[in-house]
Amino acid sequence: MSFVSVLSGSLRYSDSSSSIGPSASSDPPPKRTKPKVKDPQFREGFVPKSGVKPAVGDYEPIVEALLIRACAEYSARIVALKGFPDPTLQLQSAEECYNNACLSANVRYKLTPRMTKIITKRGSHIRGKIVEGFRPVFAGHYGFKRGTSKAIIAANKLKSEALLRKAAFHYKDPATRSGYAENSIITDARHSYIFKNKKSLGVTFESYFNPIPAAYLALDFTVLQSLAQEWSTGVHVPASFTEKDMLKAYQTHLTDINEKWIDLNPEVTEKLRRKWYKRATQGLVPAEPEQSTNIDEEDQNALRLELEGRTGDTDTENEDENEDNMAA
Numbered sequence: 001m002s003f004v005s006v007l008s009g010s011l012r013y014s015d016s017s018s019s020i021g022p023s024a025s026s027d028p029p030p031k032r033t034k035p036k037v038k039d040p041q042f043r044e045g046f047v048p049k050s051g052v053k054p055a056v057g058d059y060e061p062i063v064e065a066l067l068i069r070a071c072a073e074y075s076a077r078i079v080a081l082k083g084f085p086d087p088t089l090q091l092q093s094a095e096e097c098y099n100n101a102c103l104s105a106n107v108r109y110k111l112t113p114r115m116t117k118i119i120t121k122r123g124s125h126i127r128g129k130i131v132e133g134f135r136p137v138f139a140g141h142y143g144f145k146r147g148t149s150k151a152i153i154a155a156n157k158l159k160s161e162a163l164l165r166k167a168a169f170h171y172k173d174p175a176t177r178s179g180y181a182e183n184s185i186i187t188d189a190r191h192s193y194i195f196k197n198k199k200s201l202g203v204t205f206e207s208y209f210n211p212i213p214a215a216y217l218a219l220d221f222t223v224l225q226s227l228a229q230e231w232s233t234g235v236h237v238p239a240s241f242t243e244k245d246m247l248k249a250y251q252t253h254l255t256d257i258n259e260k261w262i263d264l265n266p267e268v269t270e271k272l273r274r275k276w277y278k279r280a281t282q283g284l285v286p287a288e289p290e291q292s293t294n295i296d297e298e299d300q301n302a303l304r305l306e307l308e309g310r311t312g313d314t315d316t317e318n319e320d321e322n323e324d325n326m327a328a
Contacts, residue, residue, distance in 0.1 A: 037108045040115065053121075054114050063109055067118055069101035070094070074119050075126040076201045079194060080208035083127065083219045083254075084247045094119040124243075131223050131241045133192030134185065138227045139236070141185045142169070146236060153234030160231040167253070169224045170217075180261060186220050187279065195280040202277075203284050211273030212280070214262060218254035222246050225253075 040063040042048070048058065056067040074097045078085070085093060097119060098111045138144075144159060145152050163169040170186060172179020194209070194216075195202040202209045209216070226246060230239050239245070262269045295303070 035106060035108045037110060040109045040112060048114075054118050056118060059115075062105075062107065063115075066098065066101045066105065066107070066109060067115060069104070070098040070119050071122045072201060073097040073100060073205065075122045076205040076208045078123045078126050079130070079201065079216050079219060080205070080213045081215055083215055083222070083250050084243050085123070090120045090123065091116060127219070127241060129193045130189075130219055131226075133189035133194075134220075134223050134227055137185065137188070138224075139231075142228075144231050144236070148235075155234075156231050156236075157234035160228050160234075163228045164225065164232070167221060167225065167256075169228055170221050181217050181221075181257075185224070187276070189220070190280045195284060198284050200284070203281060210277040211270050212276045213273075214254060214257040217257050218250055221253040221257075222250040225249050 041060045042058055043060050043064070046058050048054070056064050056071065058064075059067065074094055077093055077097070082089065094116050095111060098115070102108050139146075142159060142163060144156050147153070163174060166177070168174040168177055170181050170183050171177050172182040172184070174183070190202070194200055197203075223241065226239060226241055226249070230237055
């Protein structure tokens, strides 16, 4: 029977079952009953105040742990499935992520509107983290310069226009538009948050990120477009990365990625995206062990020759051969 213990504000799961399998004489295992639904409680001494944003730390340890897990999966869904979900989908996804957390822990706590708000707020938070991965290195990577001279301003303006023309910024070589989605700034930015360490979203939720999903690429493209637009006048003018301003660009990039790149060759593009995931997780997940073998190349050649003289249709091939040898 699975059970949950609360340690240091996190859920730990263990399995006390030690049996290998049911014996012929054993009784059938009892049906697993759903745990009773409980009301979530605030942590000891906490009193919610008007105007103060709700937080996971407001709740008792077990509920806090459930919310942390739900927030993590919700963030992963924003990046990997839909960067800007509508309000209905936000609520649905928050409920699903919270239920998944409860199911994994084999506990059931009600999801209140206040708790739902905590989860859905992770959407803007994770989008902000994606921006943070690009912003500090963007200008240096593409060669933008700060200054007030006419030459610098003109050069910056031309550079911004070139990058924004047909979304050249994401290509490995923006000038020749070769290497779709392979600009090194994208691969480098992945390590700033999504693939930062072994506990990051890209590792914890591999099923969402392997292969690198189209929605994640679209979010990267949208951020890069926004940052390039900040230099459109030749002088850097910071802008907020808001849903209102970015949704249309995101949808355009997502459609292009799915319909005008992936659909051209689904097999090859999936292999590329799996390769990108493997690179992103290098050093973060255990490498697959090299398969050992007792057959070297010489043995394999001998086996090939041996099989060429066999049909595999009968069980008597070796017996007939032995009888012929004995008769001789």
